[in-house]
Ligand SMILES: CSCC[C@H](NC=O)C(=O)O
Ligand SMILES: [Zn+2]
């Protein structure tokens with residue numbers, strides 16, 4: 583059991599932290615792991631310095647559409663002083679068996695588990711009928727535009743003829759694994775207020791700060807209404823709009839902090855908003871124009887990131903054979919899947935779905951708190967090893983499936 587865990591630790595120790603990930607080191611490491619498995623390998627650089635690694639386990643029937651197992655190689659930054667163990671050390675707590683590292687849940691675990699599962703399948707003498715591709719993509723954490731998005735837009739991707747893609751999910755605090763069939767759309771919104779400057783001791787209307795605060799109050803009321811739906815139960819995390827303030831920027835800097843007796847003429851605030859497929863984006867945008875950033879209150883807005891247009895969902899029912907195969911394969915590995923959900927944040931799966939490839943978000947992590955992007959992100963050693971067996975079962979089922987491919991639903 584030690585070797586797979588050591589290999590996982592080795593991957594975790596590679597510094598692929600945004601905004602300066604060492605992608606080549608990660609790619610070289612994965613290639614070294616793929617070598618003994620005799621997988622075909624190619625590195626694609628849609629953008630210089632951002633390599634995407636594609637591995638292929640060749641199936642015996644090249645006429646059948648292939649399976650894609652996707653993972654991203656980058657991880658989000660951390661405040662190492664707030665961790666109990668440095669996030670790039672992949673320290674194992676020997677009492678609990680927990681491996682502490684950035685990327686232990688999101689999602690270096692999954693990338694390595696795919697490979698470990700293939701290693702086990704080969705050792706057992708299994709040969710795939712369908713080809714299995716493994717993509718290790720860059721830049722997911724900053725939007726995936728130079729990674730999965732360019733990959734999916736290429737003719738080369740179309741030539742791969744992918745029937746189904748698997749990508750990351752979220753840890754489950756309970757026994758059953760979470761599975762995702764769609765995602766909320768990210769809107770990264772900045773609202774700006776302007777107003778006349780003035781003496782800090784003067785009470786007057788329409789200052790930039792007052793204008794911005796009115797918007798913030800309105801946005802907070804909306805946030806509370808959505809949060810109440812969630813707190814009341816019956817509504818899933820991915821089915822309400824989330825709004826969280828990312829930054830506040832205003833004031834006139836001084837050597838000791840900020841000038842205190844000057845009312846600034848400009849103020850801005852940034853929000854991370856996530857919109858479920860079931861919510862009418864036009865109605866929400868009208869609210870933004872009319873209540874959150876009305877020009878009549880000297881306000882403007884811009885989006886730093888916005889996914890617009892149709893949102894594609896992957897059928898998670900009997901109409902899609904890949905769904906049943908996944909459920910059964912997890913069961914055969916001794917696990918259970920819970921009701922399919924909308925992913926609350928974003929993943930590269932949205933690009934696959936948009937290209938017409940059904941995709942499920944799934945990370946085989948149960949009985950574990952979700953610590954993505956948090957301090958002290960960890961994964962239990964036993965949970966990691968169990969996840970490998972879950973993928974053994976899934977890859978076996980997917981790569982052996984002889985039937986027709988599934989469908990994609992549009993919204
Ligand atoms: C909007 S692109 C950013 C993607 C990022 N993905 C995972 O956390 C997210 O914030 O959801
Ligand atoms: Zn991720």
Ligand SMILES: [Zn+2]
Nearest residue numbers: 658688723954
């Ligand atoms: Zn992430």
